[in-house]
Amino acid sequence: MNSSMVPKDSEYILSTDYYGILIPQLYKDFPSMAMKIVVDFPSSEPTIFVDSRTKLSLMSSLSTHVFAIFSNSSETPLFTLKLKTTVTLYIKVKSGSFFGHMTLESLNVELKQSYIGNFQVSLMENPFTYYMSKVWLPIINGKKHWRIGWS
Numbered sequence: 843m844n845s846s847m848v849p850k851d852s853e854y855i856l857s858t859d860y861y862g863i864l865i866p867q868l869y870k871d872f873p874s875m876a877m878k879i880v881v882d883f884p885s886s887e888p889t890i891f892v893d894s895r896t897k898l899s900l901m902s903s904l905s906t907h908v909f910a911i912f913s914n915s916s917e918t919p920l921f922t923l924k925l926k927t928t929v930t931l932y933i934k935v936k937s938g939s940f941f942g943h944m945t946l947e948s949l950n951v952e953l954k955q956s957y958i959g960n961f962q963v964s965l966m967e968n969p970f971t972y973y974m975s976k977v978w979l980p981i982i983n984g985k986k987h988w989r990i991g992w993s
Contacts, residue, residue, distance in 0.1 A: 843879045844911075847977050854969040858910055865961040868910075868920065872958075876911040877920070881978065898931045899947065905954065906970070921956040923963070925949055925970060929979070943983045946975050 845856040854860065856877040862869020882905040889901040904925040909917040928947040933940055949971045953963040 843881070843973065843977055845876055848973070849976055852972065852976070854972050864965045865958065867959045867961070872910040872918075872920070878909045878911055878917065879973070880907045880909070881905070881925075882907070893930070898933065899928060900931060900944075901926075901928045903927070919957050921958060921961075922954040923966060923970070924952040924954050925974070926952070927974065944979050946971065946979060949974055 843856070848854065848856055856879070858868050858872045858875045858877060861877065862873070890898055893899055904927060906923040906925050908920045908923070910920055911917050927949050929944045930947050931942050931944050933942045935941075949967065951963055951966045951970055953961075
């Protein structure tokens with residue numbers, strides 16, 4: 843995810859100017875730089891809870907790598923977070939096909955690795971909850987491959 847994917851009215855701007863308020867060392871080492879977030883989907887299967895005929899809860903952990911982008915477009919890693927997520931998948935069956943959409947139920951953030959020193963990782967929960975709800979899940983929910991049919 844880069845800044846062009848963040849809604850214009852977001853208070854969570856992908857720049858070291860914004861995140862430097864939360865992590866002073868970041869702004870000191872990388873002033874006024876764009877940032878990028880790369881999410882790795884888990885290699886293990888999510889834990890699935892069947893809530894009803896039309897609702898499943900999925901628990902999973904995602905690795906989230908955050909980079910600063912230099913003016914020449916090269917990147918340097920800043921930190922990696924583990925996002926423990928619970929999403930609910932709502933399912934509808936129509937004409938022999940499944941349709942679904944996800945909503946975020948919870949998100950917890952843990953620091954896996956930092957290249958900029960220690961920082962209070964709990965400060966990352968609100969921005970990453972926002973990104974999950976307003977950027978990543980809308981992208982997933984808009985994918986055509988959610989429709990699964992069989993003959």
